[in-house]
Amino acid sequence: MCQVGENYGEPATEESQPAPRPGLDKTPVLDCKEGLPVVVIRAGDAFCSRDCFKAFYTHKFRAMLGKNRLIFPGEKVLLAWSGGPSSSSMVWQVLEGLSQDSAKRLRFVPGVIFVDEGAACGQSPEDRAKTLAEVKLILQTVGFPWYLVALEEVFGLPPAVLRCSAQEPAGTAGAYKAAVDSFLQQQHTPGTEGAEDSPSLAQQQGQLCQPPPQGPMGLQSPTGPPAAAQTEALSRLFHSVKTLTAKEELLQTLRTHLILHVARAHGYSKVMTGESCTRLAIKLMTNLALGRGAFLAWDTGFSDERHGDVVVVRPMRDHTLKEVAFYNHLFAVPSVFTPAIDTKAPEKASIHRLMEAFLLRLQTQFPSTVSTVYRTSEKLAKAPRDSHDTAHSEPRCLLCLCTLDVDGADSATAFGAQTSSHLSQMQPHTALAEAGMHPVPCCPPEVGSAQGCCRGPCERGDPRVCVLEWLCYGCRVNMKDLPSLDSLPPYILAEAQLRRQRAWVLQEVQEYLIADSDGEAETA
Amino acid sequence: MPAPPCTSCHAARAALRRPRSGQALCGACFCAAFEAEVLHTVLAGRLLPPNAVVAVGASGGKDSTVLAHVLRELSPRLGISLHLVAVDEGIGGYRDAALAAVKRQAARWELPLTIVAYADLFGGWTMDAVARSTAGSGRSRSCCTFCGVLRRRALEEGARRVGATHIVTGHNADDMAETVLMNFLRGDAGRLARGGGLGSPGEGGALPRCRPLQFASQKEVVLYAHFRRLDYFSEECVYAPEAFRGHARDLLKRLEAARPSAVLDLVHSAERLALVPAARPPRPGSCSRCGALASRDLCQACALLDGLNRGRPRLAIGKGRRGLGEEGPQGAPGDRAQPPASETIPAF
């Protein structure tokens, strides 16, 4: 173990805290007998040897999982692997954590999903095939069950993807302990360990998903390229989006739906994503600027329970991008470079790019920037401000699946962004008169029927209004950059229709009941 | 490339594209929509009830000028009466010109004007004197900290003198957006918790405050002033603003260029942020000296003045706040555990 600096405490071991930091003001004094320093992570954190750094790195990963106690032994966990450095490092951490010689073995059952986004990013079929070949090679090396899914498959998703399961994610400490015990018992029965239940998987898939567009999603089986018509539809969709900001958000949304679907179809109750602390800080600030203030804790926290039955977990959130890059380099963790939707786009092209550039630049000036933002995110609550209960029946956003944060009564921003076009379309005097005549409108027109307070049925046959009423503030702003919602995958439009019908029926029933009780009162 | 016709009246040529909706409007239709939206903000948020006597914090700058003008237009409909309250911070050269602008406005709009001076309220301390006293600290930020805290107090005092029931300030959407960005970049959860909402309801005997322009972006405020031909004072304060706000402002301008609604989207975000209970600031008590809201023994204004009068101006700022009030002159050890002064710069 290495000694860094003079005020260095006890040596870092797997059980102890992560390697203590020496004073930031001092140039690290290295006094290690084992070798020369190889890595300097942040000012003052120097690691003299590969082993030392590895222990620190692995500890962070384990500690993140350990302290949150969310992943049960034997639980199926789907690793969302983009090919990029952080998620690759995550897959490798899991791989090592599962290996026998590891002191504290991880005990969950992993699978890997890779989403091929080539069509959205304008990759040629040849380039996509090349990327996929690389991806498969790595997946075979890893040896976990894997799913290679093309983003095109969103066109075959069922509307049910957008429904939250009422099932509460289990998560109390007692339940965790019980699960550990029963797992340990199972371990003593020979033959059960590592058994792959492929047949039942296939069955589950048959039940849960609508007939897939072209064959099953590739569980360890080579998938053919997606149907040309779907590739065409997907690239048409992305081409029609007017801004890179909205494109990025749409891509993220569709990818999440697809991963969620695959997880459900194959019985995974957790999805792990590989966002580093740097990435999460950027995401936090980006989402803040996208109007997602209410959802920041879901979007960037360790665990994200918005889907109910499938919980998204972010175990790499303590690792900085620099740490990840060094680790991957030192320990030859393979990754695949895939062009992203914003690759080579200028800095000012999207909110995402701007925020990334801003934070990374500020970070060079004020080295604590990323960690400050990241730590602030820890203080955010998942419940909306002043909300008393978070019942599952609350309407959810059709795209991001968060509770709707648009209500006209108390939020004038919703008014500002959503109905000002309506206001300013009116003659100036009418605008004033109208606003004056209705001192406190119960809600802006577009929100009305969603909230059920002012029964303005959206114009029949306008899918735009129909979809918009089921969106949160941020997703509405994004959809403004989509000239026609018709090109969205059918499951989104279908679910919007379904919800509207359901809301309408519910309202009818309520009116009937009210009328009924009124009648009774009169006769009595 | 000629300007398209106004999408509202279809008669005049459009003069601008609205950041929030992308609509092209002519000057007249824009101004009408702007006024209608401020009206909606006030009505929907129930900010100013009928018969309210409203003190408008007037600085002579664009925001308070537009606020005063719009509220004056809307006052018959709202049933409120207006009173301009200007604060004379005692900044030589800068403030005199700004106050002259306020006086012109008051005369033109026939609104009563009251000027309260730091020197009268705070035992002779002008901002220039404060600046000299803090000069040794070498940081302009402390100047703005003093000024912000004292101005808030002075406005409250001025509003009371004219018998106001409510205070309005000209903070616009950009101010709100910059603040929420800064609070994240600085990790200031305490201020994040208080950043949302349209104003404070006036706890602890303070007058209720609100920001009717909170949903109007800076760009729209400036354009409104332009199309209504309002005369306002625009010069940077001689005590340069805090550098860190400059970063946030710069970022905001870039974000706005990439997505015009970004300013409003940030305001929406700020309104909806929720903090875990442990991160919320404790319920404030009252200042042992003046009775105003305070998270500690002394409110921020009294603490700053206390430090100034004792010749140790930086005592009350940030970590230097140890050793104030009842505690001895030197840092009291037990005080360390308390959260950092959350009122150093009031949220608003």
Add this chain to the structure above:
Amino acid sequence: MAAPLSVEVEFGGGAELLFDGVKKHQVTLPGQEEPWDIRNLLVWIKKNLLKERPELFIQGDSVRPGILVLINDADWELLGELDYQLQDQDTILFISTLHGG
């Protein structure tokens, strides 16, 4: 060959402070090969009118973010921004939104 143009260049909202406090400038743009647009007007302003701290007015080839540009009282966003071709007798107004509250 574009003929010389006579235009009014105006500064407000505090931007005039960078131009000796002078708000209105009646200027004549010399004839030149290519037509006058806002892009090369900005270059001309920087060379001929701007008195101090050019970075507070021009960044890159455009105005500093936060400065509004109105061409004949219409937002330049409606008119092609930097590519707007100047006409004789145009009024170009630059308003800073960055000063004071």
